[in-house]
Amino acid sequence: LxxxxxxxxxxxxxxxxxxxxxxxxxxxxxxxxxxxxxxxxxxxxxxxxxxxxxxxxxxxxxxxxxxxxxYTNESIASTFLVTAGTFGAISMYGYTTKRDLTSWGTYLFMALIGLILASLVNIFLQSSAIYWITTYAGVLIFVGLTA
CATH class of the missing domain: 1.10.287 (Helix Hairpins)
Incomplete structure (x- = not known):
């Protein structure tokens, strides 16, 4: 606000x-x-x-x-809704399965470092495949780190 x-x-x-x-x-x-x-x-x-x-x-x-x-208001709103939905879904997963992903923290942090390095390399390579892989990997890594 x-x-x-x-x-x-x-x-x-x-x-x-x-x-x-x-x-x-x-x-x-x-x-x-x-x-x-x-x-x-x-x-x-x-x-x-x-x-x-x-x-x-x-x-x-x-x-x-x-x-x-x-960014446009529509872009901000859709990003917010997707983010809130993802957080809600992963929260429900944790609540219903009683699983704690804290033990994955070290692996997810290493994956985050790899993601950062891949993103830096892609600045020079300009590969759309690497871009999309890092985009989806980033979502999964941050969902795991947040959960």
């Missing part, structure tokens, strides 16, 4: 993306919140953790507003 709101305001777009200091300041603030939440989550109260997470989500929305300028 915040990304869409920022993308609809010329003044906010100009402030965030027209000024490198503001943009990079927001990125640094996001990273600081991520590290702060990662390191201090166990020492925070639930209210503090919730507030920090909501602030992070808001900053993320501001810095991701450009997505609404690059």
């Amino acid at each position: 915040i990304a869409w709101y920022v993308s609809q305001s010329d003044a906010l777009l100009s402030l965030v993306f027209g000024n490198q200091i503001v943009f990079f300041g927001l990125i640094i603030a996001e990273l600081a919140l991520v590290f702060g939440l990662s390191w201090g989550l166990t020492r925070m109260t639930a209210t503090m953790a919730t507030g920090a997470f909501l602030l992070y989500a808001a900053l993320n929305g501001v810095t991701m507003a450009f997505i609404f300028l690059v």
Whole structure:
């Protein structure tokens, strides 16, 4: 919602993306919140953790507003629906089978490194076959890492 709101305001777009200091300041603030939440989550109260997470989500929305300028609303909506559907399906799989894919983590991480390397190689090869293989492999790898 915040990304869409920022993308609809010329003044906010100009402030965030027209000024490198503001943009990079927001990125640094996001990273600081991520590290702060990662390191201090166990020492925070639930209210503090919730507030920090909501602030992070808001900053993320501001810095991701450009997505609404690059892609159509239909493309964003269909991507959201496919992603939500995939997450829902894998959640139902985990819930109904009681299987935990945590033990696959090491293998999936190695597959992710391979995927990144294949994507980098394909920048130079420009192979549509490698592109589609890495696309589908990426979906499967991230579904496994998320589950």
